[in-house]
Each structure stands twice: as structure tokens, then as C-alpha cells.
Amino acid sequence: MPDRLGPPLDTPLVSRLALVGLGLIGSSIARAARLRNLAGTIVAVDRDPAVIRRVEELGIADEATTDPTAGVRDADLVILCIPVGGFAAVAKAIAPALKPGAILSDTGSVKKSMIEQVTPHLPEGVHLVPAHPVAGTEHSGPDAGFATLFRDRWCILTPPEGSDPEAVAKVAALWSAMGANVEVMTAEHHDLVLAITSHVPHLIAYNIVGTAADLEEVTQGEVIKFSAGGFRDFTRIAASDPTMWRDIFLHNKEAVLEMLGRLNEDIAILARAIRWGDGDALFDLFTRTRAIRRGIISQGQETPEPDFGRRREE
Amino acid sequence: MPDRLGPPLDTPLVSRLALVGLGLIGSSIARAARLRNLAGTIVAVDRDPAVIRRVEELGIADEATTDPTAGVRDADLVILCIPVGGFAAVAKAIAPALKPGAILSDTGSVKKSMIEQVTPHLPEGVHLVPAHPVAGTEHSGPDAGFATLFRDRWCILTPPEGSDPEAVAKVAALWSAMGANVEVMTAEHHDLVLAITSHVPHLIAYNIVGTAADLEEVTQGEVIKFSAGGFRDFTRIAASDPTMWRDIFLHNKEAVLEMLGRLNEDIAILARAIRWGDGDALFDLFTRTRAIRRGIISQGQETPEPDFGRRREE
């Protein structure tokens, strides 16, 4: 039940909350904020008129507009929920309309670049509190969102040095109220951690699906038919939004290339073990990797059911 | 409901079915065969006495023994459901007890090696029909099996040239009755197809989980916490049985190394695109890969639900 997020608050945390970008993440925030009464007024801003119409139909915001300046005016908290490549332009556009004391936050998957893009445009008196909820699905758009997306997931805040503690606490409280656990770290460390836990896995998944599609000896039909042997697990994250992921790789270049380099070294060692028939080396790795999954399951980041709980009977 | 597999047959397809190895696959065959009355008598053979005891408790076989020779005697169909590395030894051990006209089959994930291991021991008059059901989970052992494991999945038969058509038809009928779609191809082609759809994905998953576990800059605790960004999808198949997977890589060396080589070339191209900021190349790949997932979903090999249908509410 969505109400497992907790009862509505008596007093909203934020009086006016503006969400820029009403896709999977923005619309999930809107839904959770509505459900728990986290904001007095929820304003939806999206450049796509079709998205705005859909938001109105879904009834997940109090106001909805394609005009970013009008949308963020008087907001106490503005959260940019758009692809990472768009931060500089949007920050520039909305800056004149941000009220003194407002908090500017985001949900972008890369944090150093976010800070670099936004800082030059930040008006005096506006607090920057970058955030990244580590939660999502392979679907996008306002229909893909749901109120419990962030429950029991982590949300990482990367406030620049010298940030206003009250502003940080406000953003942390909002994410906690949406069911997330909040962690604070530097933007640099965030980008490194996410490179290995999210960006490189996506890159590898895209890559393996692309390689399989291009083979001459094995047809695409065969790849599809026999995908239940493991391949299909990779296709889920390789079906994620291309714009979002292009932007992530362009904006977290260094950490991704660094982690990819490590991975390649380890692949070379593994290939050598296979070539020389070193069964013990393989067995050893294949045993070590199980501990990590057990950790992920025991810490509630994954279902223990076999096959992710994909339905067996229907 | 398990009974969606279909009603029990009036007359069993096989009078005496011996299953050697009662793990995930062997015990699933036993369950499906029992449910649909596919065998007059089901004999379970496993070298592990604890497995035999568990099979008796579960009541999924009519007879159960740790003695392979006694177990396969008088069987019309013997299916080896053990790791690929064990075929030669087991074939040698059971050969004298196989009755003329019997069919020897298996479920191994590698087929050229299976044929090479078994052929030298095959008695005159015994038919070899290698098979590989492309279905499974990350769990092993007799408790992990279930009757519908093979439903709507593919089972690949790789009969050597000159095989007895009736024997092939019998094995095909058994798999069809367990809900599988049957496809016939050469062992060589099978090993190449599975290298890309199953073996290399597992290798990459083991590898990425191993790399993540070994980093100094990112702790294992962080990897676990923030795994919902994509990493956790890889840990499922990297939690599969180490013995089974060691054997697969040792016995499908050439095809795996060949496919891994292709993958590495493509990773290099992708790394280059990131380094040079070629957003179009990234966007293009990330768009192409979605078609494959759509194919997998539309052909019933995957659930269309976001996140594999991992539960959202509990």
C-alpha cells in the first residue's frame, strides 16, 4: 500500500515546492509529496506541453506550467529533475526568478558537473543543495512514477563546502519523509561511487546488448529466444532512457573511464584463467561474488526471491 | 498454478526415467514429470546422500539412490543433470549398466564437450541425445526446483549427425510436455549462441562484482548501499553456483574467449566515444539496444513490468 510511506504531515515541510521536469523522478516526488502533505503547493514545470497536460490529468500537482520563470517564482524549494546535460541552461533561465532564501536542489545522477554548471548562475542568498536519489526503473515519463519509488532507497546529498546547514537539513527531511535514507558525501566521491555501482554497469549492459545485436554468426532472433540464460538481465538497464544516459557519461567522464579501466584489467585476468584452464581462480572469484549479493539482500536493497521474483505462474 | 502445465498424460512417455543429479534442474524435471505423468517410474540418482534424503522427503521420485549403476539399470531414458565437468566420469561409470535401446541425455550448458566426453564410453545400441534447457535461477539444489521452470522457455537439442530420429523425438516430446519449446541445432552452434546469451553475461557479471569488491576508493559497504543504481541487477547471476560456472568456462573456452574478444573491441569504441565526448555515438547505441528488450518481452522471455516486477509494496 502506498500509505505505508506514513501518514500525511500536519504541517508541510515546504510551503511552495517547484519541480522542474516531471518524468519518472519528478512525478514520483510529486506523488510522494502529495501523499504525505510535504508541500503546501506543488508546482510542476516541464518544457513539454504534453507532459504538463498529463500531469494535470493525473492530478499530481497543484499548478503546472511550461514557463520555468513563472514556475519557480516564490518557490521555497526548487528541484531540477531533468537530464544532467540541461542544468546550466535551466539554472541560467530561472536564476532571476529565484527568491532570496530559496533552496535549489536536483536529482541528477552526476554531482560534480551539476555544481559546476549551476554555481555560476546562482543568485546571492539562494542555497544550493545537490541531491541524488539512488532509485529508479528503466521507464521514463510522468506515468512511470510512483509514490514509493524512494522508500528504503538511499538519497545522497553533496552540499558544497560552506553550505547552509538549515538548507541541507530541509532537503534531507524531505527525502526522509519520502522514505529514503539520507547520506552526505562530497560530489567527487559520489561520482566515483556511482561510476562503479551504476554508470559502468549501465555502460557494460548497453555494450553487451549492442555486441550481441551485431554478431553475424548468431542472429538477433536467437539472442532473443535464448535470452533467459542470463542475457535478459542485462537488457533491463540497457532499455533506460538514452538522453539521460548519454548525459551521464558525458558529465562523469573521468570516473567512468577510470572504473572501466579497472574492469578491463580484471577481464584480462579472467580471460587468461579461462585460456589456461585455471579452474581454481574461476571458482575463487565465483565464490567471492556471492557475499556481495547476500549483503545487498540483507540490507533490503534487493528481493531474496530467485529470478528477482519474476512471476512463475500466471 | 502449476497445473497450467497441462493435465497428466494417460500413458507415460517413458516407462523408467533415471535422473542423475537432483539439483535445480534435475529436481525440476522430477517435479514436472511427476505432475504430468511423463514417466512410469522416476529414479533419482545423486552422489550426495543428503540430496537423496531430501528427495525422499519431498517425494519427487519413486526410487532414490546414491548408486549410479543401480540407478540407471533398466532405464529407458537417463538424463545427466550434473555440472559439465562430470560427464566423462559418470558416463564411464554407468555405461555397463545402460540397457540396449536406452537413450542417454543431459541438461548441460555446454554441448560440444558433453558429446566429446560421453561418446568414448557410449555402449553400442544406446542413443545419445544431448539437451540444454535454457531456463534457470541463481539457486541450486533440490529445494530450488519447481515444476514450471521450463514452461515457455527453450530447450535446445544437439543430436550428433546420424542420430536415431525416434530417440530425438522422444526427448523432444518430454521437453514439450514440460512446457518447453524445442529447437535443434549443432553442438558447435549451440556453444556459440550460449556464449553470447549466457556465458559471457555471467562472466561479465562475476567480473564487475569482483572489481567492485576490490576497490580501495569505494568501500564494499557503499557498493551494497547504492546498488539500486544498476549494480544489483548484475549480482543476481553472479550469485549462481561456482562449480557449475567454473565447468562451463573450462568447457566452452573457445567460444567464450571469441565472444569476449568482440565485447572488448566494442568497449574500446565506447570508451573512446566517452573520452571524446561523442554524444551522438552514445545516444545511437543506447537507442538501438531498446529494440532487443522489446523483442524479448514480446516473445514471452521476460516480464514487461518495470524492475523485473520486483515488489514495490510489501
Ligand SMILES: NC(=O)c1ccc[n+]([C@@H]2O[C@H](COP(=O)([O-])OP(=O)(O)OC[C@H]3O[C@@H](n4cnc5c(N)ncnc54)[C@H](OP(=O)(O)O)[C@@H]3O)[C@@H](O)[C@H]2O)c1
Ligand atoms: N531514471 C532513473 O532511474 C533516475 C534515478 C536517479 C536519478 N535520475 C536523474 O533524475 C533526472 C531525471 O530523470 P528521469 O528519469 O525522471 O527523466 P525523464 O523521465 O526522462 O523526465 C525528464 C523530464 O524533464 C523534461 N525536461 C528536460 N529538459 C528540460 C528543461 N530544460 N526544462 C524543463 N523540463 C525539461 C523532459 O522533457 P523532454 O522530454 O522534452 O526532454 C522530461 O519530461 C536525471 O538527471 C537523471 O539522471 C534518474
Ligand SMILES: NC(=O)c1ccc[n+]([C@@H]2O[C@H](COP(=O)([O-])OP(=O)(O)OC[C@H]3O[C@@H](n4cnc5c(N)ncnc54)[C@H](OP(=O)(O)O)[C@@H]3O)[C@@H](O)[C@H]2O)c1
Ligand atoms: N542452474 C541453471 O540455471 C542451469 C540452467 C540450464 C542448464 N543447467 C545445467 O544443468 C546441470 C545441472 O545444474 P543444476 O543447476 O541443476 O546443478 P545443482 O543444483 O548444483 O545440482 C547438481 C547435483 O548433481 C550432483 N552431482 C554432481 N556430480 C555428480 C555425480 N558425478 N554423480 C551424481 N550426482 C552428482 C550434485 O551433488 P554435489 O553437490 O555432491 O556435487 C548436485 O546434487 C549443469 O550441467 C548445468 O550446466 C543449469
